[in-house]
Amino acid sequence: MNDLASVETVAEYWNRRPCNIRHSTAPIGTRAYFDAVEQRKYFVEPHIPGFADFPRWNGKRVLEIGCGLGTDAVNFARSGADYTGVELSDVSLALARQRFEVFGLPGSFALGNAEELTSLVPEASFDLVYSFGVIHHTPHPERVLAQARRVIRPDGEFRLMLYASNSWKDAMIEHGFDQPEAQSGCPIAFTYTQSEVRALLHTAGFAATDIRQDHIFPYVVEKYVRYEYELQPWFAAMPRAMFRALEQRFGWHMLITARPLG
Numbered sequence: 001m002n003d004l005a006s007v008e009t010v011a012e013y014w015n016r017r018p019c020n021i022r023h024s025t026a027p028i029g030t031r032a033y034f035d036a037v038e039q040r041k042y043f044v045e046p047h048i049p050g051f052a053d054f055p056r057w058n059g060k061r062v063l064e065i066g067c068g069l070g071t072d073a074v075n076f077a078r079s080g081a082d083y084t085g086v087e088l089s090d091v092s093l094a095l096a097r098q099r100f101e102v103f104g105l106p107g108s109f110a111l112g113n114a115e116e117l118t119s120l121v122p123e124a125s126f127d128l129v130y131s132f133g134v135i136h137h138t139p140h141p142e143r144v145l146a147q148a149r150r151v152i153r154p155d156g157e158f159r160l161m162l163y164a165s166n167s168w169k170d171a172m173i174e175h176g177f178d179q180p181e182a183q184s185g186c187p188i189a190f191t192y193t194q195s196e197v198r199a200l201l202h203t204a205g206f207a208a209t210d211i212r213q214d215h216i217f218p219y220v221v222e223k224y225v226r227y228e229y230e231l232q233p234w235f236a237a238m239p240r241a242m243f244r245a246l247e248q249r250f251g252w253h254m255l256i257t258a259r260p261l262g
């Protein structure tokens with residue numbers, strides 16, 4: 001499936017159901033809606049704020065590849081970053097724009113394919129290029145990485161999340177217990193080992209400075225979709241420290257920090 005889908009198919013999929021769109025039951029596009037989306041996202045994925053390290057980017061130029069509904073985006077902007085978001089899905093991007101308006105935040109956005117990033121944003125201009133859970137969904141991830149290298153400043157940083165193949169979730173998918181995204185039929189979701197990521201980044205002109213894994217979704221899905229958070233019995237039985245050890249060894253999210261090579 002992975003090598004057949006086109007970028008148009010990818011855009012259609014994310015337009016049908018933008019990422020996290022059902023994180024709130026409030027009317028879509030309202031302040032209450034966006035607040036609830038953020039609350040649920042960081043409750044379920046608590047590793048994100050630490051990884052993004054929003055306050056660090058105060059006064060810096062931040063480019064986000066694949067901003068989705070803009071949850072991390074508003075947090076960069078609230079922290080004083082000069083924020084630009086690029087997104088393939090026009091439905092998602094419209095909501096991210098609306099979110100900035102609702103909260104009165106400054107930011108720029110571009111609709112387009114990150115495989116052609118240099119046609120959307122200026123070269124060598126960003127202190128941080130950030131991309132959470134995006135680049136593994138595009139037909140040619142290596143093109144996005146090469147383009148990211150061109151838009152980052154020589155002293156900039158690249159922080160990205162890619163799906164890990166050496167993970168609990170990948171094992172569950174392989175055995176038919178799970179699927180990569182909330183909605184079935186995701187056209188592309190590549191997964192990587194840490195050494196594959198290091199090699200891909202190197203080819204694109206980056207050196208990975210830190211790679212770690214985190215995040216195992218522990219809730220009963222039938223309850224989670226009703227906004228109830230009941231742990232699966234096998235995770236409920238597990239001491240918290242043991243669950244964290246499992247997440248750090250077999251987490252689905254590979255959290256990567258890289259710097260451009262000279």
Ligand SMILES: C[S@@+](CC[C@H](N)C(=O)[O-])C[C@H]1O[C@@H](n2cnc3c(N)ncnc32)[C@H](O)[C@@H]1O
Nearest residue numbers: 014019066067068087088089113114132134138
């Ligand atoms: C799983 S969502 C993540 C969204 C957001 N980063 C977040 O964490 O909520 C993946 C996003 O990547 C976007 N995307 C996929 N391929 C892309 C591409 N080639 N260029 C730009 N965005 C892309 C999709 O439209 C979708 O919004």
